[in-house]
Amino acid sequence: MTTPLASSRPAKRQAPFGFRFVAPLALGSTLNPINSTMIATALVPIAADFHASVAETGWLIAGLYLTSAVAQPTMGRLADLFGPRRVYLASLLLIALAGLVGGIMPSLGGLVAVRVMLGIGTSGAYPSAMRIFRVRADKLGCEPPATAMGVLSMGGTAMLAIGPFLGGVLTSAFGWHAIFAVNVPFALGIMVLVFLWVPKDDRPAEGLGRLLEEVDLPGIGLFTAFLLSLMIFLLNLNHPIWIALPVSVIFCAGLILHSRRRAQPFIDVRMLARNRALSVTYLRAGIMLMMVYCILYGFAQWLESAAGFSEKEAGLITMPMSIVAALSSLAGTRNSSIRMPFLMSIGSSIIGCACLLLLNNSTTAWLISIAVIFFAAPQGMFATATQTAVYMQARAEEIGTAAGLQRTAQYIGAIAATSLLGLVYGQSATDQGLHRLALVMGVLGVVLFVSTIFDRTISRPAKR
Incomplete structure (x- = not known):
């Protein structure tokens, strides 16, 4: 009886990245985007309660993005040094505390402080999850968990898109305090799942002395x-x-x-200088995410100010985009190359910009909903491809830091989007302002598309 010839290269085992392992990590990845966007529909009642100006309440948005941009690489570094599961649990505890305090906070300055706490807490989830994936895959000698990371991206993408609508529902039903208080049961529930389903860190935590040495x-x-x-x-x-x-x-x-x-x-410029592929990935992500945030905030403003839709109606119009964005996160994992998901996402955004040029305040809701769907892939598929690129291009010992810097690039893009919206809209969102925004984003999209075609750094793995 003959037996098959053994392969000269042993087959890699597939790690069990099943539901129980992925679920708490995917749920945690939703906390930052949902807290970033839920505040949008609560700004008006908060301003009324505290007799605050638009500029003053704007710090509720800027405070979280600024804090997240700083906290993401910090939490990523801590995950590398002290264990991702420990950092993840500590982050969830801070989110629960912020939600509890935010639900009873009596002043605007106090709410800004709560948003800073949320920025720190929610910044620990994503780099910790990426580190947990990497440790488990390397330990078992398996390929990168593309589908699992797609689920991670899908959760964050879905919450980023539906956050304003969910914030509007909570605010109208229970008051603006609810957008803070909802974090308490959510964070505590995820903590229970992490304790039950995510394996403990392999090595013991470092001491306080090492912490002071490593935190710059x-x-x-x-x-x-x-x-x-x-x-x-x-x-x-x-x-x-x-x-x-x-x-x-x-x-x-x-x-x-x-x-x-x-x-x-804190920011390893040497790593960015020697790893050109990773630096290009961050630059591409920052530009594309700037366009995404222009849609999430700028398009919603146009729907309410120029087109005359209510907050709930605006949320319903953009709901198909959020669904397609979540599905496209998983679709991005089916490609053997990450160049094609990048090109498909950027190309879709260019088509979306062309559609925006055709919209005005008399366009029907269903046509508006179809037009904005073209911005789903830049939120979903592009995010998954970027995640995979960072996973491949960063060294194993730097993956937490690299994942944190990826989110930092995203938040810098959000700040740039806020600036662009103020420049093209002026006092309020109008048809003309929306068309100017579409032109600017369209030009950026074309430049990004052409540069991605000829980018030789894509798929370049890090030297181990």
Whole structure:
């Protein structure tokens, strides 16, 4: 009796990335995007309760994005050093505390502080989940868990899209405090699932001394000052605060010099310099996510201000986009190459920009809903492809930090989107402003599409 010849290369085992393992990680990935966007429909009642101006309530948005941009790489580094499961659980506990305090907070300044707490807490979920995936796959010698990471991306993408509608429903039914309080049962429930279904970290946690050595407090301060001064300039382009621009350049230069001299810097410019593929991935993600946030915030403003739809109606119009975006996250895992999902996503956004040029305040709701669907792939498929690119291009020991920097690029894109919306809309969203926005995004999309075709860094793995 003959037996089949053994392969010269042993087959890799497939790790059990099943429902019980993936579910708590995917649920945690929804916390940052849903908290980022639920606030949009609650700004008006919050301003009324605290007699605040639009600029003052705007810090509820800017505070979370600025904090998340700083906290993502920090939490990623902590996940690399002290164990992703531990960091994940600590982050969930902070989210629950922020939700509890936010539900009873009596002042606007206090709410901004709560949003900062949420920014720190929700920043721990994604890099920790990516690190957990990487540790498990490397331990069992399996291929990257493409489908599992697609589910991770799908959860975040779905919440990013439906957050404003969900915030409107909660605010109208229970008051604006509900968008904070809902975090308490959600975070505690995920903590229970993590305890039950996610394996413990293999190695013990480092001590406090190692924590102080590894956390680059001067680097965090320089990066925060750089982003804050840049944001002050970008958010006032109609009436520029020019001094903020050179100040941001000075802080950026200081950050680079500091990072090159420190062994373990907060922003590892050496890693970005030696890993060109990863740097290009971050740049591409930042530009595309800027366009995505322009749609999430700018299109909703146009629906309510120019087209005359209510908050709930605007949410229903964009609901098909959120569904398609979630499905496209999984579709992106079916491609053997990540270049094609990138090109399909960018191409879809270009078509979407062309459709926006045809819309006006008399366009029917179903045509508007069809037009905006073309922005689903940039939210879903593109996010999955970027996730896979970071997974492939980062070194194993740097995957948590690299995942955190990916989200930092996303939040910088969000800040840039806020600036662009203020520039093209002026006092309020109009048809003309929407068309100007579509033209700007369309040009960016074409440049991104052509550069992605000729980008030789795509799929380039990191040197181990």
